[in-house]
Amino acid sequence: MRTERRVRSTRGRLVVAVSSLLLAALVILGATSIVILRQNLVNQVESTLYLSNESAQNQVSSSLEQNDALPRFDDFSIVIPPDGFFLVLEGRDPRLSAFFTRDYSYRPLSSTEIEELRAQPFAPGDTRTMTLQDYGNYLVTASLVDSPQSGSYTVVTGIGLTDTDAVIMSYIIWITAVGLGVAALAATFGYRLITRELDPLEHVTQVAQQVAATPLSSGEVEQQGRVPRDPRLRGSEADRVAIALNGLLEHVESSLNARHRAEESMRRFIAEASHELRNPLASIRGYADFYSQSPADPEELANVLGRVGSEAKRMSTLVDDLLLLARLDADPRVRKEEVDLSQVVLETVSDVRFAFPEHVWQIALPDDAVNVIGDEDAIRQMLLNLVANAGHHTPAGTRVRISIERHDGEFLLAVDDNGPGIPAAAIPTLFDRFTQAGDETSVTRNSTVGLGLAIVKALAAASGYDISVRSDERGTRFMVGIPR
Structure with a gap:
């Protein structure tokens, strides 16, 4: 054996x-x-x-x-x-x-x-x-x-x-005795020195065993232990191993937590999408079932058909938004062409005034035309969603200002309003899908499904633009940074 x-x-x-x-x-x-x-x-x-x-x-x-x-x-x-x-x-x-x-x-x-x-x-x-x-x-x-x-x-x-x-x-006797003594001292002090030098590797082993015993297959991953660094060993091979393992643990934790958040977002996405699609489908089915069993007068029937059309339009809009997000997830590529940004702002604000006539709309544009490289449809969609977001989630009489500002190396497309602002707790997830930042008493809460800002973020990422938000009790400011 x-x-x-x-x-x-x-x-x-x-x-x-x-x-x-x-x-x-x-x-x-x-x-x-x-x-x-x-x-x-x-x-x-x-x-x-x-x-x-x-x-x-x-x-x-x-x-x-x-x-x-x-x-x-x-x-x-x-x-x-x-x-x-x-x-x-x-x-x-x-x-x-x-x-x-x-x-x-x-x-x-x-x-x-x-x-x-x-x-x-x-x-x-x-x-x-x-x-x-x-x-x-x-x-x-x-x-x-x-x-x-x-x-x-x-x-x-x-x-x-x-x-x-x-x-x-x-x-010979003396040099043998001295040599053995020196070897013994070297072994003793060498053991202590080598032990000190290899201490980070012992910590690496302990941390690795701890991580190996931690379930990582599902759920959010809690922060694992880290290998402590000895100031006396900075720059040594053992110290570099400790740094590499700490970096690996941080990468693994962030990746697993990102995967967990993506899974949670996907589950929430499916649940919210099902819910939002179920409401108009239930209304359409209810009207159809009711009036298929009993006759209705022409006026009431016209009203019912109008309601059915409205719910169908709402469902169609939702499906279009979901398809757009799915397309951007699968192929986040957009056209690259010269776009007159000033013209896009003028046309969008002209259209949105009729949708929200009770708001005060203002624009601030440079004297000369602003031309950028991008997808005109994508830029128009982003701006339309931002101004529609301001119209939906601010009360009547709110002043909304759309401006183009010049900064070093980029143009800043900004949408400002002097509404009540966005709760601070909602800012980190504001651009997630099906996120609604309004409170429970908001009269406009149910008028949207929370995909507008998610589309803005997806289009900005596909176009290579930066999207950010700043909000307090004095108002909210959305900013899209577009390279010159």
Whole structure:
């Protein structure tokens, strides 16, 4: 059965990786420093060895020249440090030797020691490291001394490496201890540092788990938790991950809430549309059923047909508005042509005066013609809906002013009235479909179905115009920004 390998945390892997790299660097540095230190110490011993060998060689050469014989053991005076030795060989036979102890006395080499040395082949000028069984490592060199009468002798000199090896071993122990201590400190502080650096990722995990446990399939989404940002880690990769997740959560929340609002709007749209269509259909059906069962006089029948026609017209207008909104939702494209905006305003105000004769209508236009790029029918529909909205939802005698103003980069088509104003709570949803801002006592509340401003907004969006409203107790102002 295949077992799943346990995955360590990123924190643990980083601590192990950092500690391992640091330990490897310390090992390489320590090994390099050990090699360099040992080489320097051996060079010092080698310098001492050469001086000692030269002294021994001079003593032997001087004695051979003066007495034609090697100097006696007691007469041999050379400078060799403690734990050093010299040996004079004639061919392979030992003739003179001395071992200098650490208490600055000396003695002849033993037969065992001489045999160990004789077992090593020496060439004049050769320097090597060898091991004596009881004394450890030695640095040994040999030189040749010629005698006019007796032939030649080989002078072998050695200096002990015990102190050098002890220094190297002590250095190895210390550098190992220091390296392990540094690695332990690096692991401890590295763990704390890495933990601090990865804290945002822990918060990311917690927030992600919280969001995963939250139902998001329906309804309005409440604001989820956010990943806190550590000021000490601003700009780090973990901080950028936290920023990205926070931005993602905001986008998801706003998108889901927008979808929820769209679904609610669609349900309300269907309910309101059904209600508005049902009323005229019920009236038409009622009149038809009643007069189909009993005869009516011509006057009453004419009145009934007029009522049926009125309800049919109202239903037809509603259906036209719904079709227009549906078309704009499916294909929000309009024509782009040159339109005389001043002419559109004049014709619209002339028409609307007959529909609302009890209002005071005013216009304010620039002296020269105002030409813009857009769809004339769309602009005319927007303006007609805005002025009709002012006529329907303000009392008789209200002054309504339609103006064209020049601003930086655009023309502002404005419709102002000095009516009672729009409630502040209704402003955010004023351009939604089937929204009616009037109060329950408004005599004009039921005269419209709340699609006029929704059409204005849809046409403005399709044309690339800006639509806004400002209202208070002094009146209401609708503004359409049209680029020049």
